[in-house]
Amino acid sequence: MDKPVRARGITKSFGEVVALDGIDLDVAAGQVHGLVGPNGAGKTTLLGLLLGLAVADSGRLEILGTPVGRALAAPDGVAGFVDGPGLYPSLTARQNLAALAALRGKEQTAGIDEVLHEVGLTDLADDRVRGFSLGMRQRLGLAAALLTKPRLLVLDEPSNGLDPAGKKHVHGVLAKLAAEGTAVVLSSHRMDDVEALCSDVTILSTGRVAFSGPLTKLATETHELDYRLVTSDAATARRLAGDTSGIRVVDDTGVRRDAELLVVSAPVPALDDLVKKLVLAGVAVRELAPVISPLEAAFLALTEQPESI
Amino acid sequence: MTATVATPAAVRPVPVLRGYRFELTKLLSQWRVRLLIVACWLAPALFVAVISRQSSLPVDTLFGRWMHATGWAGPLVILGFAGSWALPLLTSLVAGDVFAVEDRLGTWRHLLVAVRSPRRIFASKALASLTVILVLVVGLVASSAISGVVVIGNRPLIGLDGHVLSAGDAAGKVVLAWLCALAPTLALAAIGLLGSVAFGRSPMGLLLPAMVALAMQLVQLLPVPVAIRLALPGYAFISWNVLFTSPGQLEPLMIGVVVSLVWAVVATALALFLFLRRDFTNPVHDGSGRAAITAGLLPLVALFAITVAVVIGTTGATGSGIDxxxxxxxxxxxxxxxxxxxxxxxxxxxxxxxxxxxxxxxxxxxxxxxxxxxxxxxxxxxxxxxxxxxxxxxxxxxxxxxxxxxxxxxxxxxxxxxxxxxxxxxxxxxxxxxxxxxxxxxxxxxxxxx
CATH class of the missing domain: 3.10.450 (Nuclear Transport Factor 2; Chain: A,)
Known part of the structure; x- marks a missing residue:
């Protein structure tokens, strides 16, 4: 019972369409777990099951230690949203939260001020939601979820519409929640978000799990990546790369042309060798980063999409 | 730092009373509903006051010709108008939209996660819309009655057979007539709930009670057999007339009220049935569709046919009833x-x-x-x-x-x-x-x- 989410062999179909096909998922307390996959992979359906919006056709699902039955209801301690937060535009931000708090039998306003502060909406507390941007709505939706002090937080694309400051707020809140022991399951199309926030990730493809585990494991399983290498002497760098075993200089078509930029394809050990050679040759390494992240590379590989579109 | 889940969590749906307050808060935050409440509490009083200062009277409306004679004619004139226009419109705007609004706002999933029981959501919404409709109806009767008594006077009323009702008797009959009109109002409200569920975000759901009321009025204007009139849920908007004859034939009133209440129960049950069958996992699908409309419509058609047969069987009423x-x-x-x-x-x-x-x-x-x-x-x-x-x-x-x-x-x-x-x-x-x-x-x- 140490895992807030434990799913085994979950299937869910809508008519002829199989949305989830034998899904296994484990999410530990204090873990931020990313759910990624192409459109139609079954992410929202799976999040909906966790929130009690739908019932699986078969399989076993335990949420917060409680086996989920046939009723459409999530146990106490589960909060979140799918397809955007549900907010009432004729109410202010504070009224939206107060109504929700009253629904849960909590009339005190202290918690409301606290969560509004956490998501950075204190100044807009008494504005009607009608005038809120998508990012503000996302933050208010998160505040609504926080209000219930969840033990499992389920979020669908929580970074949608957020500006950098808003994103920073949301990331901070989620990290704090996880540190306090809340399990967070979030879906996102933004790989940078998932990499920044999640310790574990599940990649779904056509309703099946293509990968599930720590991000670090995903990185080691990714064989060879393209890296951007910016040095003080591109010609020398190109020569040394050509001389290094396991390194392939990639034609940089499609990548920004830059005199100091080199794109190489290599496994991590070969890359280490190249960096050593560059340093010994007195060439400064100004930038070395994957063209696409390991997660994105794995996502594209596992979901069988072409890497460059 | 990580923590463990200490104890299994319980599945506890939100109590209906809290859901009801939540729904009421949402309804009362809508400018449309606020405007309706203000209109229902002020417009009848203004109407009675204006008529009291005019030489012409609304003689085309029942009791309109007595509006200068007694303050109790005003609430009955308003009732006549309300039964035809105001109450169908009010039920449309409140009950006909109470489910559809969640589709338009995309808040169903939020509500389901928060309340954790579709059945309780339905009950909360039905009760909240009923409360608002009652506030509107009470506004119509209170506003017109208070204005009538203050501006025109607490005087006797001439009944529909010419007999004189004392002021106290007239007041009691006015209240009773409005109570009887609540039954068809409930039926229209239930039809509104059904439309709101069956048509999803389509404006058809919003219009349904008004359209049904209009269709029923058209039927009532046609020379159809009396059994058909009595089998329609709107007949109690008309049959309260018998309270103002002495001795009055209460049978049509009772039939009208019972038929309305049966329609209210059946339409609400159908709305609940469709709502509980709805799949909320697909945000694009709003529960509407041919199957939903058919499942909502056919039982009501059957109910109408059965009611006609029962009315004929129990009353022996055939023909126009006028001889x-x-x-x-x-x-x-x-x-x-x-x-x-x-x-x-x-x-x-x-x-x-x-x-x-x-x-x-x-x-x-x-x-x-x-x-x-x-x-x-x-x-x-x-x-x-x-x-x-x-x-x-x-x-x-x-x-x-x-x-x-x-x-x-x-x-x-x-x-x-x-x-x-x-x-x-x-x-x-x-x-x-x-x-x-x-x-x-x-x-x-x-x-x-x-």
């Missing part, structure tokens, strides 16, 4: 009551109805057609006797009888009895109660079949 005997009896009774009223106005010696021995001889279409059914070609000759006078008095009326059994009797003379709209009383000229009067014919047979 020569009923017209003659109604006109004679009303005339006798109003003649006594005119006698009092003119300070003449009092007479009793037994002494008057009033009778009426009515024909339709100048004896060219059978004296049955509605029409504006009814003509009645009323005869009466006065104590100590051997010759019988007589007066002529032209009648316009609607398919609902309501009629306006227009006096054709003699001038000193019913031919002129004023009578000269010791206190000056006053409206002549015998010149024109409203009446109502009981459509059901006087004794049930069997």
């Amino acid at each position: 020569q005997d009923k017209v003659q009896q109604s006109v004679a009774t009303s005339f006798a009551h109003l003649y006594r009223l005119q006698t009092r106005q003119l300070n003449r010696p009092a007479v009793t109805e037994e002494q008057l021995q009033t009778s009426a001889a009515c024909t339709k279409g100048g004896d060219q057609v059978a004296a049955v059914g509605p029409g504006n070609d009814w003509r009645c000759v009323v005869s009466w006797h006065l104590p100590g006078v051997e010759a019988a008095g007589s007066a002529i009326y032209q009648l316009d009888i609607t398919p609902l059994g309501r009629y306006v009797a227009d006096g054709d003379g003699p001038k000193e009895v019913n031919g002129f709209f004023l009578v000269r009383t010791p206190a000056g000229d006053a409206p002549n109660p015998l010149w024109q009067f409203d009446g109502s014919i009981e459509l059901l047979p006087s004794t049930p079949k069997g």
Whole structure:
């Protein structure tokens, strides 16, 4: 019972369409777990099951230690949203939260001020939601979820519409929640978000799990990546790369042309060798980063999409 | 830092009372609902006050001709208007939108996660919309009654058969009439819930109660058999009339109320059935569709057919319900009551109805057609006797009888009895109660079949 989410062999179909096909998922307390996959992979359906919006056709699902039955209801301690937060535009931000708090039998306003502060909406507390941007709505939706002090937080694309400051707020809140022991399951199309926030990730493809585990494991399983290498002497760098075993200089078509930029394809050990050679040759390494992240590379590989579109 | 899940979490749906308060908060935050509440609590009072200062009266509406005479006519005029227009519109705007609004806002999933019970969401929404509708209805009756009593006065009311109701009796009957009108209002509200569930975000759901009410009114205007009228849930908007005749035939009122309540229960149950079957996992699908509409419509059509059969079976009512005997009896009774009223106005010696021995001889279409059914070609000759006078008095009326059994009797003379709209009383000229009067014919047979 140490895992807030434990799913085994979950299937869910809508008519002829199989949305989830034998899904296994484990999410530990204090873990931020990313759910990624192409459109139609079954992410929202799976999040909906966790929130009690739908019932699986078969399989076993335990949420917060409680086996989920046939009723459409999530146990106490589960909060979140799918397809955007549900907010009432004729109410202010504070009224939206107060109504929700009253629904849960909590009339005190202290918690409301606290969560509004956490998501950075204190100044807009008494504005009607009608005038809120998508990012503000996302933050208010998160505040609504926080209000219930969840033990499992389920979020669908929580970074949608957020500006950098808003994103920073949301990331901070989620990290704090996880540190306090809340399990967070979030879906996102933004790989940078998932990499920044999640310790574990599940990649779904056509309703099946293509990968599930720590991000670090995903990185080691990714064989060879393209890296951007910016040095003080591109010609020398190109020569040394050509001389290094396991390194392939990639034609940089499609990548920004830059005199100091080199794109190489290599496994991590070969890359280490190249960096050593560059340093010994007195060439400064100004930038070395994957063209696409390991997660994105794995996502594209596992979901069988072409890497460059 | 990580923590463990100490104990299994319980699945505890939110209590209906909290859900109800949540729904009420949302409804009352809508400017449309606030505007309706203000309108329902102010407009009738303004209407009564304006009419009290005008020389013309809304005589086309039942009790409209008595609006200068008593403050209790106002709430009944408003009831007549409300039954036709206001209540269907109010139920449309409140109950017809209470589910659809969540589709438009995309808040269903949020609500389900928060409440954790579709059944309780349904109950909360139904109760909240019912509460708002009740606030609107109470506003209509309170506003018109208070304004009437304050501006015009707490005076006796002339009933639909010409008998005089004391001010207290009139007040009680007004409240009772509005209570009876609540039954068809509930039926329309339930149809609104059904439409709101079955049509999803489509505006058809919002319009459904108003359209159903309009269709029912059209049917009521047609010369259809009386059993069909009584089987429609809107008949109680009309049948409250019988409260203002003495002795009144309460059977049509009871049937109207019961039919309305049955429709309210069945339509609500259908709405619940469709709502519980809805799949909330797909945000694009709003629960509407041919299957939902068919599942909502067919049982109501069946209910209507069964009700018609039951009404015919229990009352023996066939045809229009309007025949020569009923017209003659109604006109004679009303005339006798109003003649006594005119006698009092003119300070003449009092007479009793037994002494008057009033009778009426009515024909339709100048004896060219059978004296049955509605029409504006009814003509009645009323005869009466006065104590100590051997010759019988007589007066002529032209009648316009609607398919609902309501009629306006227009006096054709003699001038000193019913031919002129004023009578000269010791206190000056006053409206002549015998010149024109409203009446109502009981459509059901006087004794049930069997």
